Amino acid sequence: MSSPHRSPMASIEQQRTNPDVRLSVEQVSYAYAPNPSQAPLFTLEAMSFQAKPGEIVAVLGPNASGKSTVLKLISGALEPLSGRILLNGFVTHLLPTKTRAQRIALVQQESQLLFPSRAWEFVLQGRHPYSSGLRFESDDDVTIATNALAQVGATHLSNRWMDKISGGEKQRVILARALAQQPLLLLLDEPTLHLDIGAQVDLLDSLRRLAAENRYSVVIVTHELNLAAEYADQVVLMQKGKCLRVGPPASVLQRELLEQVFQAPLSVEMTASGRPRVTLFSNT
Amino acid sequence: MRPLTLPRLLLRCSILAALLFVVVVIALKLGAVQVSLYGLGRDLIHVLLGQSSAISSDYGMIVVDIRLPRILLGIVVGASLSVAGASFQALLRNPLADPYVLGVSSGAAVGAILALIVESHLDLTPELAGLITPLGAFLGAAITIAAVYLLGRRDGQIDSSTLLLGGIITASFLSAVIIFLMSTLRGSNLRGTVFWLMGDLSTPQPRSLLYFLLFGFLVAAGVIYTTASDLNLLLAGENEAMHLGVDVPRVRIVVYLAASILTGMAVSVSGAIGYVGLLVPHLMRLIFGSDHRMLLPASALGGAIVLVIADTLARTVVAPSELSVGAVTALVGAPLFIYLLRRRLA
Numbered sequence: 001m002s003s004p005h006r007s008p009m010a011s012i013e014q015q016r017t018n019p020d021v022r023l024s025v026e027q028v029s030y031a032y033a034p035n036p037s038q039a040p041l042f043t044l045e046a047m048s049f050q051a052k053p054g055e056i057v058a059v060l061g062p063n064a065s066g067k068s069t070v071l072k073l074i075s076g077a078l079e080p081l082s083g084r085i086l087l088n089g090f091v092t093h094l095l096p097t098k099t100r101a102q103r104i105a106l107v108q109q110e111s112q113l114l115f116p117s118r119a120w121e122f123v124l125q126g127r128h129p130y131s132s133g134l135r136f137e138s139d140d141d142v143t144i145a146t147n148a149l150a151q152v153g154a155t156h157l158s159n160r161w162m163d164k165i166s167g168g169e170k171q172r173v174i175l176a177r178a179l180a181q182q183p184l185l186l187l188l189d190e191p192t193l194h195l196d197i198g199a200q201v202d203l204l205d206s207l208r209r210l211a212a213e214n215r216y217s218v219v220i221v222t223h224e225l226n227l228a229a230e231y232a233d234q235v236v237l238m239q240k241g242k243c244l245r246v247g248p249p250a251s252v253l254q255r256e257l258l259e260q261v262f263q264a265p266l267s268v269e270m271t272a273s274g275r276p277r278v279t280l281f282s283n284t
Numbered sequence: 285m286r287p288l289t290l291p292r293l294l295l296r297c298s299i300l301a302a303l304l305f306v307v308v309v310i311a312l313k314l315g316a317v318q319v320s321l322y323g324l325g326r327d328l329i330h331v332l333l334g335q336s337s338a339i340s341s342d343y344g345m346i347v348v349d350i351r352l353p354r355i356l357l358g359i360v361v362g363a364s365l366s367v368a369g370a371s372f373q374a375l376l377r378n379p380l381a382d383p384y385v386l387g388v389s390s391g392a393a394v395g396a397i398l399a400l401i402v403e404s405h406l407d408l409t410p411e412l413a414g415l416i417t418p419l420g421a422f423l424g425a426a427i428t429i430a431a432v433y434l435l436g437r438r439d440g441q442i443d444s445s446t447l448l449l450g451g452i453i454t455a456s457f458l459s460a461v462i463i464f465l466m467s468t469l470r471g472s473n474l475r476g477t478v479f480w481l482m483g484d485l486s487t488p489q490p491r492s493l494l495y496f497l498l499f500g501f502l503v504a505a506g507v508i509y510t511t512a513s514d515l516n517l518l519l520a521g522e523n524e525a526m527h528l529g530v531d532v533p534r535v536r537i538v539v540y541l542a543a544s545i546l547t548g549m550a551v552s553v554s555g556a557i558g559y560v561g562l563l564v565p566h567l568m569r570l571i572f573g574s575d576h577r578m579l580l581p582a583s584a585l586g587g588a589i590v591l592v593i594a595d596t597l598a599r600t601v602v603a604p605s606e607l608s609v610g611a612v613t614a615l616v617g618a619p620l621f622i623y624l625l626r627r628r629l630a
Binding site: 098 | 287289290512516527574575577
């Protein structure tokens with residue numbers, strides 16, 4: 001499965017890296033082809049960026065730009081075609097499933113529940129990576145789950161059914177489950193989709209506070225230019241499988257670049273806090 | 285926040301076990317021949333003390349040699365079908381999955397019949413011959429569930445309605461195969477066909493087979509139980525389970541094989557009894573919630589209770605004649621299935 005130029009035994013061991021950097025995406029590329037003999041339907045060209053503990057990275061780009069592929073690669077669900085992704089010096093896709101779940105938590109677009117469960121049961125699932133085989137939750141697990149719910153301000157939802165709460169409340173509980181995993185890296189795929197703006201700001205405020213308090217590195221895939229501008233420490237701008245620019249919001253969210261990527265007229269102004277704000281215009 | 289603890293699990297299970305015991309005693313008492321509760325208790329104590337010879341009355345013989353083995357068979361078959369049903373529901377992420385609805389029971393029946401045909405051409409010792417039917421049933425069940433699983437996939441995802449349709453079509457196709465096989469077989473009779481199609485516990489089975497079934501059930505259900513926590517996460521989808529640390533391919537293959545063994549064993553001795561695997565896990569979920577650590581043992585005990593009750597009804601309602609137990613479970617189960625389907629679509 002691994003490329004010939006790399007010994008799998010060597011690469012599963014910790015690599016020497018800059019200790020300030022937690023997540024390091026190094027020259028990572030990927031190609032998706034339904035069968036190997038055909039030309040790939042989608043390719044991701046080599047891209048690199050890094051994230052420190054406590055830092056929020058937003059991955060932006062139009063549909064089919066490869067944002068979600070980047071997230072899947074980082075989560076270890078996909079293996080890069082070339083390059084490597086290191087989390088604290090370990091190659092993510094080579095980590096055993098359980099170990100990976102102890103270090104990386106993924107918040108996906110609304111998970112569909114087959115049978116309803118209560119919010120606290122859902123959050124306790126986040127403790128699964130720390131168990132082996134059949135096991136009953138310990139008092140520690142309960143404490144960690146309780147704290148996770150409190151950290152996202154969802155203690156009052158604890159006893160509610162997951163299918164009976166609002167989209168914003170549900171997104172909080174899903175985030176609490178990710179916190180219960182006690183990860184180093186938090187990945188979020190379109191967390192603000194289907195949320196009203198009040199709930200969006202609530203969620204990102206808690207996320208920024210949590211990243212600072214718990215020293216998580218956070219990677220968010222999103223369509224919301226202004227939320228990324230307001231909350232991200234770094235922005236990765238993508239288009240058609242290419243990473244166009246990486247940097248602080250002010251250096252990436254520039255008018256010419258965004259107009260070209262999104263094919264829409266817009267203007268960018270700086271706010272008092274030194275963050276860009278994007279405004280859209282009609283084409284006609 | 286009150287997660288499941290071992291004492292609570294054991295308490296709930298012992299309540300169900302006590303209920304099962306009461307049902308068994310009532311089932312022993314009821315039947316074409318009336319037995320007094322006192323005589324029943326005395327005879328059972330004799331059996332437990334290993335003094336079967338001390339049982340004097342003919343009534344005692346009826347209870348111990350005819351009703352008791354049949355009830356024990358009902359317990360094992362009911363528990364197997366329910367645990368298989370609960371497992372398929374989690375594995376296929378479909379609350380309407382059940383060995384019968386998915387055609388797995390029919391596949392097991394076809395496998396068992398084919399095994400009988402093969403066996404008649406081989407020169408086997410009786411012990412080996414007795415094992416070939418369960419083996420054929422297991423292979424039939426495993427192949428069918430694999431086929432239905434492939435039929436139900438669309439763009440790499442399990443599609444609920446396609447899966448159910450695939451199962452129902454497979455079931456009716458295999459039923460036709462059963463009728464074909466039975467009508468072309470030498471020495472076949474209509475009673476045999478009805479046995480495989482409707483499910484029946486009335487055929488006396490040798491005691492050694494009963495022990496074999498019990499042992500097989502404990503092993504297969506035990507293996508499924510070790511994945512109970514993983515099954516809880518699998519309900520949210522394979523992708524999400526993987527990100528929470530579940531080794532999805534391993535769990536899938538282990539549960540798939542063990543559930544096929546359970547179905548195969550049950551069908552090889554009782555034919556295709558429908559709806560127990562659907563009805564019982566749902567009932568248990570309503571009472572105890574959907575945590576598989578509780579749901580699996582509760583389904584096993586609940587399945588035993590339901591099938592013993594159903595078989596007692598089959599024996600008694602038209603006494604001295606008999607219904608097939610599959611007819612009883614279908615009469616109750618089919619309307620319930622429609623109800624669940626409607627509620628799900630709503």
